[in-house]
Amino acid sequence: MSTSEMKAVLQYKTIELIKNIGYFVAGLVVLGLVWEFVSRRLAGELPGPLATWEVFKGLIEEPFYDYGPNDKGIGLQLLSSLSRVGMGFLLGSLVAIPAGILMGASKVGMKLLNPIVQILRPVSPLAWFPIGLVAFQSASSSTVFVIFITSLWPTLINTAFGVSSIPDDHKNVAKAFGFSKIKYIFKVILPYSLPHIITGLKLSVGVAWLVIVAAEMLSGGIGIGFFVWDSWNALSLERVLAAILIIGTVGLLLDKFFSLLQTKFSYDKK
Amino acid sequence: MTKSNYDYMETLTKTKTELCIDVKGVSVRFKTPKGVYTAIQNIDLQIFKGEIISIIGHSGCGKSTLMSTISGMVKPTEGEVIVNNKKVTAPGPDRGIVFQNYSLLPWMTVYQNIYEAVDSVLSSLSREEKRAVVDKAIQMVNLTTHKDKHPQQLSGGMKQRVAIARAFAINPSVLLLDEPFGALDALTKGSMHVELLKLWNLDNRNKTIIMVTHDIEEAIFLSDRIVVMNDGPAATIREIVDVPLPRPRDKREIVNLPEYRITRDHLISLLMDKFSIMDHGVEYVEKQEAEEM
Secondary structure (H helix, E strand, C coil), X not given: CCHHHHHHHHHHXXXXXXXXXXXXXXXXXXXXXXXXXXXXHCCXXXXXXXXXXXXXXXXXXXXXXXXXXCCECHHHHHHHHHHHHHHHHHHHHXXXXXXXXXXXXXXXXXXXXHHHHHHHCCCCHHHHHHHHHHHHCCHHHHHHHXXXXXXXXXXXXXXXXXXXXXXXXXXXXXXXXXCCHHHHHHHHHHHHHHXXXXXXXXXXXXXXXXXXXXXXXXXXXXXXXXXXXXXXXXXXXXXXXHHHHHHHHHHHXXXXXXXXXXXXXXXXXX | CCHHHHHHHHHHHHHCCCEEEEEEEEEEEEEECCEEEEEEEEEEEEEECCCEEEEECCCCCCHHHHHHHHHCCCCCCEEEEXXXXXXXXXXXXXXXXXXXXXXXXXXXXXHHHHHHHHHHHCCCCCHHHHHHHHXXXXXXXXXHHHCXXXXXXXXXXXXXXXXXXXXXXXXXXXXXXXXXXXXXXXHHHHHHHHHHHHHHHHCCCCCEEEEEECCHHHHHHHCCEEEEECCCCCECEEEEEECCCCCCCCHHHHCCCHHHHHHHHHHHHHHCCCCCCCCHHHHHHHHHHHHHC
């Protein structure tokens, strides 16, 4: 590519970026206007965007204050939620990936596990909360347990699908050159199914972030879900709305992070 | 025949008496949803050490299936295959396989693709020795400058050279090639033939090579004998055709030899039933028209 061509491409990309930012801002403005309109119609029942913005600023100006168990900064609440999601997601993935490989690689494994997965997958993970309470005797651990259950299914199903779709060509290489089981898993199965596994992880973490809010409303104590519920009890809808914005942004960032992993680990783009 | 060629023919017959592969009454049947499908039926074939054999036939005639019973990828339903005095039950390090569609692992570089095969088959070697084996194999097919590339970055011919290097690297006594050059353009194909014979020569023509193909010219240029298969299902061997051409063969010269033409014409008549628009297809139509009038 010549320098003039590169310049043209760069210019095109810059214009596209500016356009996209423009659309984003325009969307926000429309949302803000509708919000403001609804808020005025309800005569103060629902706080408007400006009032929410003021509260939002207040929240993120001092995110890490800690005035006792019932009054902590939004940053601490977020970190607590993130750490539970991280913990539950990690444990869930550690179970789901090997189980998915087993399901995808062996017909017996598929027949054994698939009916169980099909029954448990449609259940709201929150239904497991009481089981967690009995098992761990702690609301916080129980929340992690709920996230663990949440994280299992998308990863499990995507891993199994990835592993079972390995082309015969790749299997034949392993067969023809007598790859050991270990070599087959690490040099054929895992590299081939890694993009599928990451897709599963991305879906899992997305659902986990959805579920954590509800789970923490049940568990209480600390966390972004508790923060929402606590704000509602304190009749501060501004804080609820601000929290919704923050939850959405964090969810978006988590999703983008896994999308980045996806492009990094898809071998056909090399 | 010139004197030197005559000498060579003598050494040829002398050296190629040691039985390498013995296919004894092999049938292969597959269970399909529509019932049992017989791919090949009661095949007997003896191949000697250092021979280059082509298996030729129409698409779906079971030539790849026959090859797979030798490689051990497919178990015969009846009969058995003996390679180097041992019954074949699974793929083994004494048989190197080159697949039709290269079968390189796309997440590995050229080097890694060969290394993993070497590491697996020649597991007793030290790391350095394995690396030396891989380097030598890559050098043999002139891909040293491309060794850190991924398969997607290589042309079809280069990919096939990697696959051949991988099969040669484990130094098998038998090399099994399943339509190895089928996906290549005519020019690349031509130079790959020469490269394959070069590699075979470098190894003192000790390796037994079996190749599945549907290209008559390719089969004649490379092989000592050509196994012509009948059409499936339940395919059998129609005829085994000797290729009485001296080695080393030159693509430009052999086409002028009478033996070449005789062999080619014989193969064509075995494999095709229509040779020109003037053949019985057209005659038949004309006759029919005549009858109608």
